[in-house]
Amino acid sequence: MGPTGDAALDVDRIHMSYGDVKAVAGVSFSVRQGEFFGILGPNGAGKTTTLEIAEGLREPDAGSVRLLGESPWPRNVGLLPKIGVQLQASAFFEKLTAREQLETFGALYGVPEDRAMAMLDLVGLRDKAETRENQLSGGQRQRLSIACALVHDPDIVFLDEPTAGLDPQSRRNLWDVLREIKARGKTIVYTTHYLDEAEVLCDRVAIMDHGRVLALDTPAALVRDLDSATHVVLERDGFPAAEARALAGVDDVAEDETSLTIATRSPAPVLAALAERGALSGLQVRTATLEDVFLELTGREYRA
Numbered sequence: 001m002g003p004t005g006d007a008a009l010d011v012d013r014i015h016m017s018y019g020d021v022k023a024v025a026g027v028s029f030s031v032r033q034g035e036f037f038g039i040l041g042p043n044g045a046g047k048t049t050t051l052e053i054a055e056g057l058r059e060p061d062a063g064s065v066r067l068l069g070e071s072p073w074p075r076n077v078g079l080l081p082k083i084g085v086q087l088q089a090s091a092f093f094e095k096l097t098a099r100e101q102l103e104t105f106g107a108l109y110g111v112p113e114d115r116a117m118a119m120l121d122l123v124g125l126r127d128k129a130e131t132r133e134n135q136l137s138g139g140q141r142q143r144l145s146i147a148c149a150l151v152h153d154p155d156i157v158f159l160d161e162p163t164a165g166l167d168p169q170s171r172r173n174l175w176d177v178l179r180e181i182k183a184r185g186k187t188i189v190y191t192t193h194y195l196d197e198a199e200v201l202c203d204r205v206a207i208m209d210h211g212r213v214l215a216l217d218t219p220a221a222l223v224r225d226l227d228s229a230t231h232v233v234l235e236r237d238g239f240p241a242a243e244a245r246a247l248a249g250v251d252d253v254a255e256d257e258t259s260l261t262i263a264t265r266s267p268a269p270v271l272a273a274l275a276e277r278g279a280l281s282g283l284q285v286r287t288a289t290l291e292d293v294f295l296e297l298t299g300r301e302y303r304a
């Protein structure tokens with residue numbers, strides 16, 4: 001599934017070095033309107049540099065960017081009302097409450113004051129409206145920074161690792177916020193080093209390593225193209241291993257103390273055969289993930 005219609009963002013063969021460090025080495029991708037696009041990769045892959053060039057915060061050494069049909073560099077003031085950039089939490093105004101932060105950012109764009117409460121509702125912070133930002137938790141500050149990026153109702157939002165450093169519950173809460181933003185028709189471009197998260201949230205992802213895009217597609221297509229086995233796990237005593245080996249479509253069978261694991265590239269008939277024999281007790285089905293895709297692409301285990 002590639003971009004269709006007018007692209008919200010077109011990044012064309014960009015390069016960027018910091019001294020001897022080649023941070024971005026010929027990166028190209030397009031993001032279509034309304035798409036949730038993830039830039040993934042381990043630390044130092046070049047995600048932030050790519051995002052900053054796409055937003056118009058940095059000038060690339062080579063290559064070009066079209067953002068909502070325009071060049072974001074040199075600083076394109078006409079684009080600013082249409083793009084939202086998540087601020088680092090340190091960019092909040094000191095001593096203001098969550099509501100006042102939003103009203104202040106909103107005032108810069110001339111939006112009505114009641115937008116602040118609407119944004120607090122969107123990110124689930126209404127009950128923290130009168131709390132000063134330095135008294136918010138890490139997850140609440142992240143949500144406030146996303147609300148600030150959205151206060152002027154931009155068409156496209158850029159988020160740099162919005163879920164980094166959050167506990168699992170806060171991460172999940174933020175996923176709901178991101179899904180709600182997408183449901184409102186916004187284009188989202190975000191970076192993360194959590195591959196599992198991107199698999200759940202993103203329409204398409206670019207997997208980066210050492211300044212290059214190694215693969216770009218929907219998470220489902222990337223995993224499917226691996227052609228790796230699905231693992232069907234059953235309770236060990238639920239079904240004899242020898243019978244499992246004899247089923248059509250089974251590639252391999254392994255046993256440990258508690259479970260029987262069947263590897264297959266045709267899970268549907270194998271599951272149907274197990275169901276016919278009433279052997280689905282304790283069933284778990286494990287398919288490949290984006291981490292397996294990364295391993296296949298780079299030959300090394302993924303380490304965020």
Ligand SMILES: Nc1ncnc2c1ncn2[C@@H]1O[C@H](COP(=O)(O)OP(=O)(O)OP(=O)(O)O)[C@@H](O)[C@H]1O
Pocket residue numbers: 018021022023041042043044045046047048049050193
């Ligand atoms: N301002 C800078 N000066 C010098 N080197 C930099 C600078 N910013 C980034 N780099 C280097 O460029 C490379 C890419 O960095 P970048 O921040 O774009 O990667 P990243 O994928 O966002 O990593 P992370 O997940 O750690 O933020 C890294 O090797 C980094 O050390």
